Amino acid sequence: MIKRPDYIKPGCSIGITAPSFGPSSEPYRSMYFLAKKKLEERDYKIIEGETLFKNDGIGINTDPKVAAAELMDFYKRSDVDAIISAGGGELMNETITNVDFESLKSAKPKWYLGYSDNTNFIFPLVTIAGVQGIYGPCISGFAKKWELPEEDAVSLLEGTKTEFSGYGQFVNPFTKQEENSEKQEEPVDYSTYNFDVPYEYNSEKVLTSFICESGRAVKADANTEIQMSGILLGGCVDVLANLVGTRFDNMKEFNKKYKDIIWVLEACDLTPMSYRRAIWNMREAGWFDNAKGFVIGRPLTAFNKEMMGADHYNAVTDVVGELGAPIIMDADVGHIDPMIPVVMGAEANVTARGNELEIKYL
Incomplete structure (x- = not known):
């Protein structure tokens, strides 16, 4: 079966890395620090990647090899319990060129949360490495006032909810x-x-x-x-x-x-x-x-x-x-x-x- 990572709880560490876009410019920088504060207030430890505030890449935060190395490192580190992507973006496909999904088969599974360009990692994580991933908000999504969608995302990381319903309204x-x-x-x-x-x-x-x-x-x-x-x-x-x-x-x-x-x-x-x-x-x-x-x-x-x-x-x-x-x-x-x-x-x-x-x- 496709492996389900261990759920996290307050006191665990969440790694934030930028395999694509990151909070190197406004408004994302301010949103990042607000989101970080909210997770810390929930008693999570935040481990920041060096890619977060880099701005030397073309279409992504930094060199794809550097981004991939940090992503692999965060996934395999024992002191990182889950990963939330720093953002979506456009060229994460170049990052995964340097990701060894075969090696992730033997790594301890951990939750990876992100959407949009993060499909580049989540899809092969499931179909090649055989590990579940969460298609949901990147870190900046937690800067806003938390409502049911944000609570739902955290509940998946924490394993506290198994049934989810659609929402009654949307933002056109x-x-x-x-x-x-x-x-x-x-x-x-x-x-x-x-x-x-x-x-x-x-x-x-x-x-x-x-x-x-x-x-x-x-x-x-x-x-x-x-x-x-x-x-x-x-x-x-x-x-x-x-x-x-x-x-x-x-x-x-x-x-x-x-x-x-x-x-x-x-x-x-x-x-x-x-x-x-x-x-x-x-x-x-x-x-x-x-x-x-x-x-x-x-x-x-x-x-x-x-x-x-x-x-x-x-x-x-x-x-x-x-x-x-x-x-x-x-x-x-x-x-x-x-x-x-x-x-x-x-x-x-x-x-x-x-x-x-x-x-x-x-």
């Missing part, structure tokens, strides 16, 4: 852009800026689910209950499609071993058209051969956008509908807040009815 970034366009932009003094505030919810969460039969996806009505059981796997599609066919693509072997997979996917920079191409790429590579279902988060760039008839719904449904597995879309996963933290590599039951989503770990 496009509505916020329209509001902000009417305001005069002024320089921000981050030394006095208040990050300790809750989410500015502005939209009601609406799930859109599909039943796939006879080679096509049909929208489910609000009273239809969708159930799926299997191993949760996925992350950011921008990253995943880029891994197809590389030495970090172990999906053929993974599919031989694990027959029931629930794909948890979301996208960041992809347009509806590039999103659709990426999903097609993964399907044609055989990644979805054992799919029991799909949980799809709200895509950041493609959300409610349309290009020549392609939108963020048919980018998925037209491509994977023929597989016959149910699809739950616009879930609270990914770049549009809030996000449900997800344990990739864990077995779970997923249920959706109307706008309610529940993930229950087994």
